Amino acid sequence: MSCGESQPKRSRGSKSVLEGSIPSRPVYGVLEIRPGRLHLMVADAEGAEAILDLAASAPADFFAAAHIIYLPKKSGDRFVARLQQLVPAQLYVGPSYDAALPRLRRVLAGAHMGLQVYLAGTEGLMGQAMLEVTQAGVPHSAIQTEHRGSTVRRVQCVHCKGITEEVTHDPFQCAHCGLHLFVRDHYSRRIAAFQGVRVDAEDPGNIPESVERFR
Amino acid sequence: MSAGAAKIPVTVAEVTPVNELVTRFKFVRRDGGPMPTFSGGAHTVVEMNDRDRVRRNPYSIMSDPGDRGAYSISIRRDDNGRGGSLFMHRQVRPGMEMVISNPVNLFALDLRARKHLLLAGGIGITPFLAQIKQLSAMNGNFELHYSVRSASLASYADELVANHRSRVHLYHDERGEQIDLPALLDGQPLGTHVYVCGPKGMIAWVRNTATALGWPREAVHHEEFLAPASGKPFEVMLARSNKLIRVGEHQSLLEAIEAAGVEAPYLCRGGACGQCETDVLEHEGTFLHKDHWLTPTQCASGTKIMPCVSRFEGRTLVLDR
Ligand code: FES
Numbered sequence: 001m002s003c004g005e006s007q008p009k010r011s012r013g014s015k016s017v018l019e020g021s022i023p024s025r026p027v028y029g030v031l032e033i034r035p036g037r038l039h040l041m042v043a044d045a046e047g048a049e050a051i052l053d054l055a056a057s058a059p060a061d062f063f064a065a066a067h068i069i070y071l072p073k074k075s076g077d078r079f080v081a082r083l084q085q086l087v088p089a090q091l092y093v094g095p096s097y098d099a100a101l102p103r104l105r106r107v108l109a110g111a112h113m114g115l116q117v118y119l120a121g122t123e124g125l126m127g128q129a130m131l132e133v134t135q136a137g138v139p140h141s142a143i144q145t146e147h148r149g150s151t152v153r154r155v156q157c158v159h160c161k162g163i164t165e166e167v168t169h170d171p172f173q174c175a176h177c178g179l180h181l182f183v184r185d186h187y188s189r190r191i192a193a194f195q196g197v198r199v200d201a202e203d204p205g206n207i208p209e210s211v212e213r214f215r
Numbered sequence: 216m217s218a219g220a221a222k223i224p225v226t227v228a229e230v231t232p233v234n235e236l237v238t239r240f241k242f243v244r245r246d247g248g249p250m251p252t253f254s255g256g257a258h259t260v261v262e263m264n265d266r267d268r269v270r271r272n273p274y275s276i277m278s279d280p281g282d283r284g285a286y287s288i289s290i291r292r293d294d295n296g297r298g299g300s301l302f303m304h305r306q307v308r309p310g311m312e313m314v315i316s317n318p319v320n321l322f323a324l325d326l327r328a329r330k331h332l333l334l335a336g337g338i339g340i341t342p343f344l345a346q347i348k349q350l351s352a353m354n355g356n357f358e359l360h361y362s363v364r365s366a367s368l369a370s371y372a373d374e375l376v377a378n379h380r381s382r383v384h385l386y387h388d389e390r391g392e393q394i395d396l397p398a399l400l401d402g403q404p405l406g407t408h409v410y411v412c413g414p415k416g417m418i419a420w421v422r423n424t425a426t427a428l429g430w431p432r433e434a435v436h437h438e439e440f441l442a443p444a445s446g447k448p449f450e451v452m453l454a455r456s457n458k459l460i461r462v463g464e465h466q467s468l469l470e471a472i473e474a475a476g477v478e479a480p481y482l483c484r485g486g487a488c489g490q491c492e493t494d495v496l497e498h499e500g501t502f503l504h505k506d507h508w509l510t511p512t513q514c515a516s517g518t519k520i521m522p523c524v525s526r527f528e529g530r531t532l533v534l535d536r
Contacts, residue, residue: 036429037401113403114429137329137406142431 014046014148021185026123028147033058036116037065040107041088042129044071044097046149047121048079054118055086063088067107069100071125075149097128104129108136120146124154124165127192140189151214155183156193163193169210171199180207183214218478219260219271219490220317223250227311228285237338237370238304241278241287242315249283255346256322256410256438259286260484262314263302268466268474272299273440273484275342275412276318280349286315289370291338296442297465319482322412322438324349329406331357334394334421336413340370342438343412347379358382360399362413365389396424410436440485443467444505446526452533453477454496468522472536479522479536486524493520493534500529 018028031054039062041051048070055063066088072080080093094100108115117133119126126145134140152166162176170183174196181196188195200206225242232238244250253276263270274288293300307313322342324331331350333343340361350357359382363369366387375383386392400409409430411421418437425435445465452459453472462471469491472479482490486506495518504514506521513519520527520534 034429035427108405111405112401113405113407113434114401115405116429137327137404139431139433142433 014049018147018151024187025185026127026145026187026189028123028126028145031118031120031144031146033062034116034144035114037114038111039063039066039116039118040111040133041066041068041118041120042070042100042104042125043068043119044121044125044149045073045075046079047119047125047146048072048075048083050120050146050148051086051118052079052082065089068092069094069104069107071095071097071100071121097125101132104132108133111136117143118146119143121148122150122152123147124152124192127154127187127189131189131192134189153183153214154193155181155196156188156191157181157196159198163191164196167196168212168214170213171208171210172196218473219481219484220319222262222314222316225286225313225315227307227309227313230307230309233289233370234368236368237289237291239277239287239289240303240307241285242313243285245312250286251317252283253280253286253318253345254320254323255280255349256324256342257318257320257345258322258342258440258483259288259318260316260481261288261303262316263299263306265298265302265306268470270297270299270302270470271481271484275322275345275438277341277344278348280345281352286318289338289341293442297445319488321483321488322410322436324355324410325408325434325436327406328408328434329356330404330408331355332399332403332407332409333357333359334409334411334413334417335359335361336411336417337363337368338370339411339413339417339438341412343410344371344375346410347375351379358384360384360386360394362386362388362392362394362417396421397428400425400428400430408434408436410438412438415439438487439507440483440487441505441507441524442485443470443524444503444526446503447528449500449527449529449532451527452531453536454533455536462526467524468520468526472522477536481523484523486521489521491521491523493522493536494518495520495532496535497531497533498527498529499531500527502527 031050063086067090068088069092119129154165155167156163157174160177164175171180174181180199182199184195186195224245226245228243229241258273258275260271260273276286278287290300290303292304335343411418450461456477458475460471460475462468480490482488489508503526505524
């Protein structure tokens with residue numbers, strides 16, 4: 001086993017256990033209610049379940065000060081009605097992170113201290129939202145995260161710097177330069193992506209069989 | 216011999232009364248060289264040769280971090296204290312030779328902050344004086360809320376108002392004025408950090424209010440040097456040095472260790488930095504933990520003590536020192 005080989009184990013529902021490896025690999029927690037004047041929640045797909053679980057322990061008026069940005073992706077409208085039933089101050093349902101980004105930026109630009117941030121869902125979503133929120137001035141350790149659903153990774157090619165979203169296989173082919181890349185656990189918070197390194201750098205053409213490591 | 220930060224031989228250049236309770240001291244190097252660089256919020260430990268004992272007290276450096284010619288500190292006289300401030304007020308004269316430590320900063324500005332909200336109570340203004348000079352030099356966004364007992368005891372308030380009128384807010388206890396803390400914290404833009412230096416109660420009030428409003432712990436900074444508490448004398452065995460020492464009523468455990476000629480590490484001498492943490496090998500009795508460094512679990516374990524501020528009551532105490 002090398003440091004890159006951490007096989008996620010499935011557990012109940014949308015929760016999967018991500019094994020820890022090297023220090024730069026992010027670890028995620030379980031969302032909990034914290035005091036705040038505005039609760040900003042950003043989630044994708046099964047990340048909605050983390051919000052719904054959180055709601056179970058929320059005080060009565062909690063969601064009146066909540067703004068939920070939700071990207072259903074492959075889960076479709078499976079969770080949307082239940083999120084609506086929480087009656088948040090605002091609920092935005094959008095097709096992609098890029099589509100939601102202007103809204104996220106607007107919320108952050110107008111926010112005050114006392115903002116609580118909750119991120120849930122895939123690593124790619126949480127990483128990118130975390131980047132945006134820390135740039136707005138929230139210390140990263142104050143941002144809550146909970147991993148749910150898919151374990152696909154967002155990977156940056158260290159050679160061409162292109163980012164390939166939703167990587168499932170290792171090695172995989174860079175969507176930008178076409179090199180075959182080995183997915184490292186090395187994670188950059190600055191770009192919210194794992195690093196992909198050419199697998200056949202020393203022996204061109206010798207590419208190991210690609211296996212599905214993230215689903 | 217140096218168990219704290221490196222030391223600087225200095226001459227007292229000026230002793231200036233600021234008001235009825237506060238006096239300012241200015242130190243320059245004896246060799247005429249520049250002082251080490253420091254950042255706003257740093258303190259220096261001043262050594263005082265008071266007859267048969269050496270006192271060492273930490274004081275915030277209040278001068279301009281951009282000026283390496285001298286360090287200034289301001290000391291409030293404490294008539295009921297252990298005597299350090301009285302020594303400074305009564306014995307120290309211009310021209311006297313003293314030793315101070317290199318600066319150590321346990322209360323630095325977080326330069327990632329979008330805005331710095333500074334809250335001072337009384338003599339707690341001193342670290343902010345240096346921070347404000349640093350912030351002004353870099354065009355930083357700050358706001359000072361300064362609570363004073365009365366206008367006559369408002370150290371440096373006139374100067375602050377004259378230089379930064381729109382950023383300085385004064386509150387006089389005497390007139391019943393108080394910072395409206397919930398309202399003040401509630402309106403701050405994202406990325407604001409709050410810094411508090413003042414009496415214990417004020418620090419607790421700011422920290423608790425901020426937490427209740429959802430401020431992240433990382434955005435709330437405080438500084439409070441605890442004065443070592445007096446108490447019943449007790450005996451301590453220093454295992455490594457093989458010495459049995461006695462800690463006097465008005466002496467700290469750290470001072471007693473130093474008086475026995477044993478080097479012990481320290482940086483703040485006020486229970487805040489963690490540097491003096493010492494392993495307890497054996498004990499029979501009760502610890503009087505006074506620091507804000509050890510966790511409640513560590514305190515309860517009976518295996519650690521912070522000798523700069525904490526004491527012991529009982530029959531045996533053996534330290535790994
Ligand atoms: S010297 Fe800093 S905690 Fe004791």
